[in-house]
Amino acid sequence: MAEPFNPFPIYGYFGPTYFCNRDREKSSIISALQNGRNLTLYAPRRIGKTGLIHHVFHHLGKKWNCVYLDVQEAFSFKDFTNALLAAVLNAVSKNSSVLKKFQDWILTLRPVMSANPHSGSLQLEIDFASDAQQRTTVKEALRLLDSFGPGVIALDEFQQINAWDKDSVSIEGWLRSEVQHLKNIRFIFSGSQFHLLSEMFNSAKRPFYASTQAVAIGKITAPDYTAFIQHHFKDNRLKIGTEEINQIINWADGNTYNIQLFCNRVFSKTRKEATPEILNDSILEIYAENKLSYLALSTSMSKYQWRVLTAIALEGKVYQTTSKDFITRHDLGSSASVLRALEFLTSRELVYQYLDEAGKSYYEIYDIILMRWLQKK
Numbered sequence: 309m310a311e312p313f314n315p316f317p318i319y320g321y322f323g324p325t326y327f328c329n330r331d332r333e334k335s336s337i338i339s340a341l342q343n344g345r346n347l348t349l350y351a352p353r354r355i356g357k358t359g360l361i362h363h364v365f366h367h368l369g370k371k372w373n374c375v376y377l378d379v380q381e382a383f384s385f386k387d388f389t390n391a392l393l394a395a396v397l398n399a400v401s402k403n404s405s406v407l408k409k410f411q412d413w414i415l416t417l418r419p420v421m422s423a424n425p426h427s428g429s430l431q432l433e434i435d436f437a438s439d440a441q442q443r444t445t446v447k448e449a450l451r452l453l454d455s456f457g458p459g460v461i462a463l464d465e466f467q468q469i470n471a472w473d474k475d476s477v478s479i480e481g482w483l484r485s486e487v488q489h490l491k492n493i494r495f496i497f498s499g500s501q502f503h504l505l506s507e508m509f510n511s512a513k514r515p516f517y518a519s520t521q522a523v524a525i526g527k528i529t530a531p532d533y534t535a536f537i538q539h540h541f542k543d544n545r546l547k548i549g550t551e552e553i554n555q556i557i558n559w560a561d562g563n564t565y566n567i568q569l570f571c572n573r574v575f576s577k578t579r580k581e582a583t584p585e586i587l588n589d590s591i592l593e594i595y596a597e598n599k600l601s602y603l604a605l606s607t608s609m610s611k612y613q614w615r616v617l618t619a620i621a622l623e624g625k626v627y628q629t630t631s632k633d634f635i636t637r638h639d640l641g642s643s644a645s646v647l648r649a650l651e652f653l654t655s656r657e658l659v660y661q662y663l664d665e666a667g668k669s670y671y672e673i674y675d676i677i678l679m680r681w682l683q684k685k
């Protein structure tokens with residue numbers, strides 16, 4: 309596995325050394341897969357779903373064919389079919405005996421093949437004559453993979469299939485029945501749009517109802533992340549105090565991506581010890597890089613919507629957006645206007661509804677950097 313240039317990578321998976329904790333989640337997912345259970349993996353954005361899937365793949369061992377597919381990149385069933393075939397091909401490419409069988413089968417479909425110049429992975433494009441031919445192809449690919457022994461297919465951002473223009477409900481039902489027929493292949497359906505994914509798996513009207521085990525992942529605890537950060541600084545003969553680490557974790561609101569981003573900057577600037585000045589410079593650098601897009605964002609909505617967004621940022625968490633307290637503190641007028649603005653901000657995924665430990669829901673700005681930037685203005 310390639311080594312990252314900095315022990316706090318912000319893209320990709322570089323092996324367990326650069327991955328903080330998630331031992332419990334990893335074991336529970338592996339145990340489910342080994343015992344024939346399919347999974348749904350829920351988490352808010354940038355908490356570490358995709359990373360965890362690759363971490364699980366890393367630990368499953370060579371016997372397993374591990375297929376990863378980001379459904380968000382498929383805008384239609386045809387895209388999905390092509391991407392799935394390419395993902396299976398890439399997954400079995402490490403295993404020469406089955407690779408030959410899969411390749412021979414795929415060549416009969418006359419694909420146009422190319423290599424992604426960035427990742428080196430294979431891409432392919434087949435010009436399907438009909439929807440029916442696509443279904444047959446997916447079915448054959450899955451059955452072939454199934455005949456190769458244990459395997460797992462992770463369909464990341466699976467809720468995206470709802471956005472396909474074709475009849476996605478019928479595809480959902482068909483896929484569910486295909487999944488059911490496989491003996492050796494397990495599925496991980498993951499996504500960050502909780503309401504869409506949860507509707508697919510928890511509504512009795514939907515084909516995937518009650519067919520999976522749900523795994524929810526949350527923030528990595530502060531003590532675990534502190535130990536991880538300290539270890540990597542020490543490993544490079546650098547120092548960082550617990551106070552500085554606390555500041556990083558608090559600023560990032562415990563969000564994995566933001567902690568990694570902040571640590572990546574601080575690490576790159578540290579020669580001996582991470583000082584408060586280095587932390588401050590890192591934050592200013594992050595703001596400077598995002599400023600233009602935030603200014604563009606402010607002009608893409610009404611002044612009132614921007615004020616509601618700012619009010620939520622200033623509060624951090626808002627449990628009752630229509631409470632008198634909140635409205636008067638920020639001079640927001642009527643509760644009906646707040647609700648309308650909130651609907652707009654939620655639909656653009658600028659504001660997210662989360663559940664706290666007690667199960668109470670609250671609103672928070674999704675992009676923590678934007679939240680911090682609005683707070684300091």
Ligand SMILES: Nc1ncnc2c1ncn2[C@@H]1O[C@H](COP(=O)(O)OP(=O)(O)OP(=O)(O)O)[C@@H](O)[C@H]1O
Nearest residue numbers: 318319320327328353354355356357358359500565
């Ligand atoms: N346990 C971890 N330890 C260290 N870094 C992690 C960990 N989990 C994720 N990361 C890093 O944090 C960033 C965000 O993680 P990831 O992409 O897995 O999140 P996600 O929940 O899939 O996000 P999205 O909702 O955008 O798809 C990535 O750069 C990843 O490398």
Ligand SMILES: [Mg+2]
Nearest residue numbers: 357358359464
């Ligand atoms: Mg992801």
